[in-house]
Amino acid sequence: MKHELLNGLSSAEVEQVLELGTRLIVPSGTSLFRLGDSADRLFLTERGRIRLTLPMHVRDREEDIFVEESSPGQTVGWSALIPPYRFTLTATAALHEAEVIALPREALRAYFAVNPEAGYKIALNLAVVIGHRLQLFQTIWLREMQRTLEARSV
């Protein structure tokens, strides 16, 4: 399994980072974390898919609305490395159970302190993940704004 967060690391470094984590099985429909929870672990998706959702009022009910899906190799829960360390989405295993590697923030920090070069590469990879999310949502936001303007001008 090739993880986007570990791109550019040597196989020895990859092994060292993965040893910091714990493998978790997330049964289908079970939450890995919920919106607002304290974020002290980052997750690498190994198997299955993790649905990321946000709450929305639909017909006077609060529903978790699909926002994004994490596939094997992708990273979930980068809020664990970004202040204020609170999850801003809810993550749930999709139709089938999922397997993730949970990497504690403190263990990663300690590793980065000893291996700054590996830490730098991981930080760059994390920037790619966060930057992509930013680009995606700014594009979606602008598309919605355009449609709102067009609807108002009719």
Next chain:
Amino acid sequence: MEMFLMGLCMSVFGFGIAAAAFGAATRSKSPNSAVQPELPLVKAVAPARFFSDHVAAPPAVPLTVSPRQVPIEVLLLQIENHVRMEQAAAEVFIAFPTQARLHSKTASPFVN
């Protein structure tokens, strides 16, 4: 000959005047003539009442299915499909950014 033609013309002219007078006389004597001034008023009021009554009352057979009538599971699925389509469109824009791709249309029922 000239006298004959003149007489013929006068006869035709006189017949025409008589016919016009007869027509005018019969129109003025029609039973509808007394109601006619009110007809436009009745016609103007009737459609407005017709529409106002029918707007207030629910139609017997709905012509279109409103979003409210869609089961919530279907609605949530539509929202998810919309998000997926928007993400796919955004991914295309990010990979090859152009103004056309930024505002490309999707088949989502929420925007069509």
